[in-house]
Structures are given as structure tokens and as C-alpha cells.
Amino acid sequence: MTTTDNSQDKALDPETQATLDSINARVAETAARTRAIGDKARAEIDRVEAEANEAIASIEGSMKRIDAAEATAGEKLDRLMMETAEDLASE
Amino acid sequence: MSREGKPNGKAARRAEREAAAGAGEATTIEPAVEVAPTAEVMGLSDSGKGFFERMSDKGKNILYQAYEKVLGAPGALWDGTKRYATDLGLRTVAKTEIGYSQFWANKHEKKTAVLKGKLDVFDMQTKMLTQNKESLRRTIDNLKRQGMPGTTMMELAIKNFDRQIANIASKRDPIQSRFESQERKLAKHINARDQIANEMISNYDAELGPIEKKLEFLSSCKESVNQAISDAEAAQQEQLRELDATDRQIAETEEMLLAMGYSPRQVKKMYVQEKATNVATREMLRTQLEPYLARRTALEERIRLVDQQANPYRDRRDRYARITGLRPLDLGVETRTREEGSREREDIEGTTRRESESIAEYDQEVDEGDEEPKEFAVRELIKDWNAYLTKTYAKAVIPENGHIDQAVLTKMYKLGADSTITAESFMDVVGAYYKRMHTPMPVEFNSDVKAFISAHATEQS
Incomplete structure (x- = not known):
């Protein structure tokens, strides 16, 4: 069991109290600035990530459109090759 | 099998050869899988399957040969049954390339090359005949300038050349038509291929620009x-x-x-x-x-x-x-060959006209002179010539049939009884008549011709 005995504590003089308060404020400020670093990094990365996602979605959309065009072209080529093969077969 | 249950010698050797060949090729060829050319195997789209099913077996096999190249294109993946696992884009671009090279570079161009070879032979024959004809024409002109007789037979030889040239042209025409038909088929195929490829290029151009920009942006991200x-x-x-x-x-x-x-x-x-x-x-x-x-x-x-x-x-x-950029071979057959052929045919028709109007042609040539030679009635000239022969060869040095039969000659050259002709042209006709009738010419025929023409020239002046 732990016991606390404050009977011999000296009363803090105003100057010492001011020093304590100053340190306390500085520590709190450092912690706050440190949190802000993370917040700023997160905000920037969130923004960039959102823009990058948009760009990637746009690229994927382009690629899908090209794929669709490839599929159409492939069907046309199938038909062209079939017609040609039949043409050659008939000669 | 032998009675001892062992393979007989021939079968054993064959088995050994096959085993040895198989062992040697095992690392270079994939296991042979006999696959029928089906729409599924070739990865044809649903829209193409209907057409494929209606194709002849020969057509299907030709198509399958081409698709095997597509299946084996870079990027193609094999799943062991030769079914498509290739990337769509790679497959399409491979079809565009192979659809060209397989069908046309290997098949069509070989055909056109063979036809071109035949056309070359005809052209060479025509060129030789034309050269011979021109050479003979020059000889005729020289002889005429020298006042020598006997050129009509040469004219007939020229007509013979014309006939041969016309015959060659007639044989050449179907080949040319087949060649042009092949060329048209090729052009149609190339245009269709280019249209598809250009559509794809347009698509790529439209899409790749934004993709590039976005990729740059992603890099900046x-x-x-x-x-x-x-x-x-x-x-x-x-x-x-x-x-x-x-x-x-x-x-x-x-x-x-x-x-x-x-x-x-x-x-x-x-x-x-x-x-x-x-x-x-x-x-x-x-x-x-x-x-x-x-x-x-x-x-x-x-x-x-x-x-x-x-x-x-x-x-x-x-x-x-x-x-x-893959273009068909330029076989060097001029596209206007057909048109030139038409002109040749026109020349042949001209030759035909000359055959029936040969006299008029000679007239035209004579017209080029300063003085227009006088024409005489054909029947008079025949009478004069026969009289000349009788007078000159009174002692029957030449047989009676050296005389010209008016009826035969006018019919032979389609001359009317009242037709007129110069003495010079008449003698050409006489020379040709003798040859055609196989009649021995007078011994001094050339001198006789000169004398006869001279006498009539005097008469003209």
C-alpha cells in the first residue's frame, strides 16, 4: 500500500509557479504542433490520393474504351479473315 | 509381332526411329494436339460464329492456319487446349498483322506473281512481234522508195504479225483480268484492314493523349x-x-x-x-x-x-x-495496261481495215508526195498488164497463167470492177496475187514492174 505525505511540501513561490506554467505551456504547444504535423500530412495525402484516384479512374476508363474498340475491331477482323479465307477457298 | 512376342525387325526399327525423333524434338516442339478448327478454338466472337458455321471446310482450314499464327503471337498464352487466353489487344493487333501477311503476303501475292509472270511472257512475245513488224515495215518503205515490187506479200506478213499480236492480246486479256481481279481483291482487303487499323489508331490517339497527361499527373502526385x-x-x-x-x-x-x-x-x-x-x-x-x-x-x-x-x-x-505501312508488292504491272490493250485492239481493227482497204492506205502514202499519182481503172490495168506480158513474152516464156484473172483478183482484194488504183499499187497487188495463187512470176518481174509503172507514169504526164 502506498501512502502519500504532503506535509513537508513547500509552498511554490510565484516565480517558480511561473516557471512551471511556462514549461507546461511549452510542452503542450510541442504536442499540439506535433499533432498538427500529422494532420497536415494526412490532409495533403488525402487530397493527392483523391486526385490520383480520379486520374487512375480516368485512365482505366480510357483503357476500357480502347478495349471495347479492340473487341469491335477484333470482330471486324474475324469477319474480314473469314471472308478472305472463304474467298481463297473458292479460288 | 513375331511368334516370340517381340516386335518384328521393321516395326522395331520404325519404333526406334520415332522414339529417337521424339527425343530429339522434345525440347523444341510442344505436344501435338489435334484440334478441329472450331469457332471456340479460334476465339471467334458470337457475331462471327454464325458466319464461321456457314463456311466451307476448306475455308475453315485456311482460316485456322491463320489463327494458329494469331494464337502463337507474342503475348499469347496457351492453356493446353489451344484455346484463347491471349490479351484482347494483342490478339486484335496480331489479327491485323497476320490477317494481312498470312492471307496476302503468302497466298495472294504468290498468285499475282504467277499471273504477272504469264503477262510478262505475253508482253515479251508481243514486243518481239511488234519489233519484227516494225522492221518489216521499214523494209517495205525502203523497197517502195527504191521502186521495188513485191511489197504486198510483205504487207500480208505484217497482217500476219497483227493477227498474232491480236491472238496474244486475246490470250493476255483473261490473265490481265484475273490479275486485276486479284489486285482488286487485295486492294479491298488492304482497305478494309487499313480502315480497321486507322479506326484503332484514331481511338488510341483520342485516348492515349489524356492517358499520357494523367500519367504525368500521377507522377506529380x-x-x-x-x-x-x-x-x-x-x-x-x-x-x-x-x-x-x-x-x-x-x-x-x-x-x-x-x-x-x-x-x-x-x-x-x-x-x-x-x-x-x-x-x-x-x-x-x-x-x-x-x-x-x-x-x-x-x-x-x-x-x-x-x-x-x-x-x-x-x-x-x-x-x-x-x-x-505493310503494303502489297508492287509487281510493276501498269494500271493502264487494260487501256493500252484497248488501244492495241484498236490497232488490230485498223489492221483489219487496211486488209480490206489496202489500196486506200497506199493512196494515202502516195498522197504525201508532191505530185498526186494518177489512178487507173483496175480492169484497164489488168488488161494492160496481160497485154504487156503477151507482148514482152510473146514466145510464151511464161505460161498462160501468168496472166491476171480479173475476176479472181478483184474478188481477192475486194476491188470493184470500176475501182481505180495507181500503177504502183497495182503492181504490189499483182506481186501478192502471184504469191497467193502460187503462180510463177515472170523472170524479169522487177524490171517488168518498173517498165509497166514507168509506162503509166509517162501516160500520166
Whole structure:
């Protein structure tokens, strides 16, 4: 069991109290600035990530459109090759 | 099998040969899989299957030969049954390339080359005959200038050349038609291929520009994330220095307070919260960027992947452009050959006209002179010639049939009884008549001709 005995504590003089308060404020400020670093990094990365996602979605959309065009072209080529093969077969 | 149950010698040797051949090729060929040319095997689209089913077996086999090349194109993946597993884009571009080379470079162009060879032979024959004809024409002109008789037979030879040239042209025409038909088929195929390839190039051009810009933007995104993290790390260093400073300040203050008589217990209690806060802040500094570093890695990976996916599209656009550069062989057959053939036919018709109007042609040539030669009635000239022969060869040096039969000659050359002709032309006709009738010419025929023409020239003057 732990016991606390404050009977011999000296009363803090105003100057010492001011020093304590100053340190306390500085520590709190450092912690706050440190949190802000993370917040700023997160905000920037969130923004960039959102823009990058948009760009990637746009690229994927382009690629899908090209794929669709490839599929159409492939069907046309199938038909062209079939017609040609039949043409050659008939000669 | 022999009676002992062992393979007989011939079968054993064959088995050994096959085994040896199989062992030698095992590393170079894939196991032979007999696959029928079906729409599924070739990966034909639903819209193409209907047409494929209606194709002849021969057509299907030709098509399958081409699709085997498509299946074996770079990027193609085999799943063991020769079914398609190829990337769609690669397959399409391979079809565009192979659809050209397989069908046309290997088949059509060979056919046109064979036809071109035949056309060349005809052209060479025609050229030789034309040269011979021109040479003979020059000889005739020379003889005429010298007043020599007997050129009519040469004219007949020229007509013979014309007939041969016409015959060759007649044989050449169907070959030319087949050649042109092949050329038209090729042009149709090339145009269809180019249209598809150009559509793809347009698509790529329309889509690749934005893709390139977006990829550049993604690259700048990576830079932005890196910059944000670098800035955060720099700020963290600043905060670490600040933490160190506050920790030092706390320690110094504690020492000062102890010196001032504050108990260690009391001093320790004074900065518990600040020390705890600083520890928590250091932990925050250590860990706070970890998720962002992970997000940066993930973003970079996504950008790398999308860039990697976009690369083939960029490459394929160039492949389509190269495909449209694949042109058929220029076999050097002029496109206007048919038109020239028509002109040749016109010449042949002209020759035919000359055959029936040969006299008029001679008239035209004579017209070129300063003085227009006088024409005489054909029947008079025949009478005069027969009289000349009788007079000159009164002692029957030549047989009676040296005389011209008017009826035969006029019919032979389609001359009317009242037709007129110059004496010179008449003698050409007489020379030809003798040859055609196989009649021996007078011994001094050339002199006789000169004398006869001279006599009539005198009469003219």
C-alpha cells in the first residue's frame, strides 16, 4: 500500500509557479504542433490520393474504351479473315 | 509381332526411329494436339460464329492456319487446349498483322506473281512481234522508195504479225483480268484492314493523349506525397529538438528546485504530467507518419500498375501504324495496261481495215508526195498488164497463167470492177496475187514492174 505525505511540501513561490506554467505551456504547444504535423500530412495525402484516384479512374476508363474498340475491331477482323479465307477457298 | 512376342525387325526399327525423333524434338516442339478448327478454338466472337458455321471446310482450314499464327503471337498464352487466353489487344493487333501477311503476303501475292509472270511472257512475245513488224515495215518503205515490187506479200506478213499480236492480246486479256481481279481483291482487303487499323489508331490517339497527361499527373502526385512526407519529417525534426529542449529545461528546473530546498518527492511530482506528455509526443512523432508512408507505397504501386497497363496501349498504337505501312508488292504491272490493250485492239481493227482497204492506205502514202499519182481503172490495168506480158513474152516464156484473172483478183482484194488504183499499187497487188495463187512470176518481174509503172507514169504526164 502506498501512502502519500504532503506535509513537508513547500509552498511554490510565484516565480517558480511561473516557471512551471511556462514549461507546461511549452510542452503542450510541442504536442499540439506535433499533432498538427500529422494532420497536415494526412490532409495533403488525402487530397493527392483523391486526385490520383480520379486520374487512375480516368485512365482505366480510357483503357476500357480502347478495349471495347479492340473487341469491335477484333470482330471486324474475324469477319474480314473469314471472308478472305472463304474467298481463297473458292479460288 | 513375331511368334516370340517381340516386335518384328521393321516395326522395331520404325519404333526406334520415332522414339529417337521424339527425343530429339522434345525440347523444341510442344505436344501435338489435334484440334478441329472450331469457332471456340479460334476465339471467334458470337457475331462471327454464325458466319464461321456457314463456311466451307476448306475455308475453315485456311482460316485456322491463320489463327494458329494469331494464337502463337507474342503475348499469347496457351492453356493446353489451344484455346484463347491471349490479351484482347494483342490478339486484335496480331489479327491485323497476320490477317494481312498470312492471307496476302503468302497466298495472294504468290498468285499475282504467277499471273504477272504469264503477262510478262505475253508482253515479251508481243514486243518481239511488234519489233519484227516494225522492221518489216521499214523494209517495205525502203523497197517502195527504191521502186521495188513485191511489197504486198510483205504487207500480208505484217497482217500476219497483227493477227498474232491480236491472238496474244486475246490470250493476255483473261490473265490481265484475273490479275486485276486479284489486285482488286487485295486492294479491298488492304482497305478494309487499313480502315480497321486507322479506326484503332484514331481511338488510341483520342485516348492515349489524356492517358499520357494523367500519367504525368500521377507522377506529380507521387512527388506531392513525397514532398508532404518530407515536409512532415522536417517538421518532426524541429519538434524533436523542441522536445529535447523542454526535457532539458525540466531537468534544469528540477535541479534548481532541489537546490532551493524542495524535496525530491515534491520536485518529481511537479513535472509528472509534462514528462508524460513529452513521452507521448515522442511516440506520436515516431508513429504518426507510418500510415502515410504505407499510403504512399500503395499509391506508388497503383501508379506503377496503371502506367504498366497503359504501356502496351502506347506500344500497340505504334504497331497499328506500322501495320498500315505493310503494303502489297508492287509487281510493276501498269494500271493502264487494260487501256493500252484497248488501244492495241484498236490497232488490230485498223489492221483489219487496211486488209480490206489496202489500196486506200497506199493512196494515202502516195498522197504525201508532191505530185498526186494518177489512178487507173483496175480492169484497164489488168488488161494492160496481160497485154504487156503477151507482148514482152510473146514466145510464151511464161505460161498462160501468168496472166491476171480479173475476176479472181478483184474478188481477192475486194476491188470493184470500176475501182481505180495507181500503177504502183497495182503492181504490189499483182506481186501478192502471184504469191497467193502460187503462180510463177515472170523472170524479169522487177524490171517488168518498173517498165509497166514507168509506162503509166509517162501516160500520166
